[in-house]
Amino acid sequence: MTDETTSRIPTFIREAVAKDLKNGRFNYIRTRLPPEPNGYLHIGHVKAFLIDYFTAQEFGGELYLRFDDTNPSKEETEFVDAIKEDAAWLGIEWAKETYASDYFDLLYDWAVKLVKLGLAYVDDQTQEEMSASRGTLPKGTKWSETESAIKPGIDSPYRNRSVEENLDLLERMKNGEFAEGSRVLRAKIDMSHPNLLMRDPVMYRIMNAHHHRTGDKWHIYPMYDWSHGQNDSMEGVTHSLCSNEYMIHRPLYEWFLQKLEAFPSRQIEFTRLNLTYAMMSKRKLRKLVETGVVRGWDDPRLTTLRGLRRRGVTPEAIINFVTGLGETKNDSYVEMAQFEAIIRDDLNKRALRRMAVLHPLKLVIDNYPEGQVEEMEAVNNPEDPSAGTRKVPFSKVLYIEQDDFRETPPPKYFRLFPGNEVRLRYAYFVKCTHIVKNEAGEATEVHCTYDPTTKGGDAPDGRKVKSTIHWVSAEHALPAEVRMYAQLFTVERPDDGELETIVNPNSLEALEGYVELSLANARVGEPLQFERTGYFTPDLDSTPEKPVFNLTVSLKDTWSKIEKKG
RNA sequence: UGGGGCAUGGUGCAACGGCAGCACACCGGCCUUUGGAGCCGUGGAUCUUGGUUCGAAUCCAGGUGCCCCAGCCA
Numbered sequence A: 001m002t003d004e005t006t007s008r009i010p011t012f013i014r015e016a017v018a019k020d021l022k023n024g025r026f027n028y029i030r031t032r033l034p035p036e037p038n039g040y041l042h043i044g045h046v047k048a049f050l051i052d053y054f055t056a057q058e059f060g061g062e063l064y065l066r067f068d069d070t071n072p073s074k075e076e077t078e079f080v081d082a083i084k085e086d087a088a089w090l091g092i093e094w095a096k097e098t099y100a101s102d103y104f105d106l107l108y109d110w111a112v113k114l115v116k117l118g119l120a121y122v123d124d125q126t127q128e129e130m131s132a133s134r135g136t137l138p139k140g141t142k143w144s145e146t147e148s149a150i151k152p153g154i155d156s157p158y159r160n161r162s163v164e165e166n167l168d169l170l171e172r173m174k175n176g177e178f179a180e181g182s183r184v185l186r187a188k189i190d191m192s193h194p195n196l197l198m199r200d201p202v203m204y205r206i207m208n209a210h211h212h213r214t215g216d217k218w219h220i221y222p223m224y225d226w227s228h229g230q231n232d233s234m235e236g237v238t239h240s241l242c243s244n245e246y247m248i249h250r251p252l253y254e255w256f257l258q259k260l261e262a263f264p265s266r267q268i269e270f271t272r273l274n275l276t277y278a279m280m281s282k283r284k285l286r287k288l289v290e291t292g293v294v295r296g297w298d299d300p301r302l303t304t305l306r307g308l309r310r311r312g313v314t315p316e317a318i319i320n321f322v323t324g325l326g327e328t329k330n331d332s333y334v335e336m337a338q339f340e341a342i343i344r345d346d347l348n349k350r351a352l353r354r355m356a357v358l359h360p361l362k363l364v365i366d367n368y369p370e371g372q373v374e375e376m377e378a379v380n381n382p383e384d385p386s387a388g389t390r391k392v393p394f395s396k397v398l399y400i401e402q403d404d405f406r407e408t409p410p411p412k413y414f415r416l417f418p419g420n421e422v423r424l425r426y427a428y429f430v431k432c433t434h435i436v437k438n439e440a441g442e443a444t445e446v447h448c449t450y451d452p453t454t455k456g457g458d459a460p461d462g463r464k465v466k467s468t469i470h471w472v473s474a475e476h477a478l479p480a481e482v483r484m485y486a487q488l489f490t491v492e493r494p495d496d497g498e499l500e501t502i503v504n505p506n507s508l509e510a511l512e513g514y515v516e517l518s519l520a521n522a523r524v525g526e527p528l529q530f531e532r533t534g535y536f537t538p539d540l541d542s543t544p545e546k547p548v549f550n551l552t553v554s555l556k557d558t559w560s561k562i563e564k565k566g
Numbered sequence B: 001u002g003g004g005g006c007a008u009g010g011u012g013c014a015a016c017g018g019c020a021g022c023a024c025a026c027c028g029g030c031c032u033u034u035g036g037a038g039c040c041g042u043g044g045a046u047c048u049u050g051g052u053u054c055g056a057a058u059c060c061a062g063g064u065g066c067c068c069c070a071g072c073c074a
Helices: A011-022 A042-056 A078-090 A098-116 A127-131 A163-174 A228-234 A244-260 A282-290 A305-310 A313-325 A336-350 A517-521 A558-564
Strands: A030-033 A064-067 A097-098 A120-123 A184-187 A203-207 A220-222 A241-242 A266-270 A351-352 A360-365 A372-378 A389-394 A397-401 A421-424 A429-437 A442-448 A478-485 A508-515 A528-530 A536-540 A548-554
Touching: A011 A042, A011 A241, A011 A266, A030 A042, A030 A241, A042 A078, A042 A241, A042 A305, A042 A313, A064 A078, A064 A120, A078 A305, A078 A313, A097 A098, A098 A120, A098 A163, A098 A184, A098 A203, A098 A220, A098 A244, A120 A163, A163 A517, A184 A244, A228 A241, A228 A244, A241 A244, A244 A266, A305 A548, A313 A336, A336 A536, A336 A548, A389 A517, A397 A536, A478 A517
Parallel strands: A030 A064, A064 A097, A241 A266, A351 A528, A360 A442, A478 A548
Antiparallel strands: A120 A184, A184 A203, A203 A220, A360 A397, A372 A389, A421 A429, A429 A442, A478 A508, A528 A536, A536 A548
16 A cells, blocks of 8 residues: 555545546556657656656556657667666666557557548648648637637548548558658547647658668558557556646547547646756757767766766655655746755765865975874764774875965954964864965965864864864875866756857866875765765766766855855 | 646645645854754745635636647657
8 A cells, every 4th residue: 555655656646546446447557658769868757757667666566668669760779778777777667668669560450440440541631731721729829820719620631531442541551652741541530629639630650761670661650649548558558647748638548549449548647847957858958969068968967867877966866856846737847956955965864075175275284294194084974973984194285275265364254364273174273374475476385383282173272263174185185177067057947048048158167176095996976075065976087097076066055155245 | 719737935845624834945043073964943925806604725706827739749
């Protein structure tokens, strides 16, 4: 049974499914995940994937992964593999992998059945003719500036062909006897139906493209409406869960299955996920990749699953985010900040803490013995004692962040400035004595003295410092490239804008910094926190000589807020 | 003068005729060997007009606003 408090699927779906089980409409549950293999998965797909997966799971049913490969001109095997890999990474398990194309033969038989029933016909009209005879939507909708009222469609002159002629024509369409685009098979429903989809929708079109699985066997390929519901039914899918835009297709979905007297799969719709600053449009995503705005489909600035993975976002964070959104049928736009909060929450619990200096400034401890090296014990994760501790080498010359020193401190600035004492994390108290400047007047070296009695970070005399800063030992540090990311887009809803005007030219900044030696063999994808900076993960561009890190998400930075307010 | 869907703080959700609550964001404070985390607190919402009712975010009627639908895309 499902537990109301832990359910990960929308309430209205859970209730509908439970009811179907209770009143005997179905005695088992099967859902399907229907990606079209024409692109990479992004965060927008995840919601559908998870709802399908968890619905099956919560009701002890199973999930089929069915590739919707009905349009050979757009689909490629490359994407099939990528989608499977991404779905598996997310943790989704499917009972069976199928393809719409597995059912092409059966589907054709069903079409013949419909023709024999007098419910489908071959139409010889051109595409323009068909479009013109479909009728119009009324004024006020974005498609009609001129018509004041909805206009019914006009019956095709070929609508009343005999069953025999239709059967013959359909057979010949299948055999490749006709030119591409010259004829279609249409369902015979109602050309004046208020729902335009019911005005004799196209079932098959002629295409001579090579299909990634069926090769050159077929010359006709089914449309979405004449495939999806039929496949659901053929597979015994009980609940076909899809986004709200398909709501208008439901009457057609049901019409076909009723006329066919086929297994009555049920379509239920939910609101798709919209995320601010995330691009979901496949067309635009492709353009970003092809024009080199980003470095590939797995660019960490993208909200593709591959991009998120490379960025260091875990599957758990993604699942927590999506399932935690709750559900209504409202159109909605979720703020990226909410996603980031979940990512931080997830990483806070699991990321190993490390020290890394992103904008190095040399700090010299004048009274520290030349050549001495001490191993300081550092906690790996204060949120998780079982993560243990590590040793970090400490010596006379260190690097600290440029930001952690000001020659003339602003109000409420507690870090290093001449005369001020701070704690070097896990090491000693140091007090700034003087600085060395270059010709431009910039500080190039900060000189300090340390208090040997404060080893470990506490003063025996009980005095306090207001700030703790991080550091790496210059002699023992590892040079590293650290890639800092900002929003890729300058507008909240990039899907609505023109690419040329909405791309943030400063979304990537590659820093040359220094990191703890222990990071030399960090695993690609491993979650890390650079203390006081943010969450990072090693990128696959890393080499043994020079690791590369991606910023996953920054730590909440309250100082910058204080500073902004002045 | 078409059909379908949806309206609750800035954002996303909850309240299924009975005190409008949660998360994120925002603001203030406490604490802190991460200006992180954690803890405490403030402000802010039922699209509108009527009706039913002891009582309406919830039920009814009208209005308004937003979204989807004229691919031989999915």
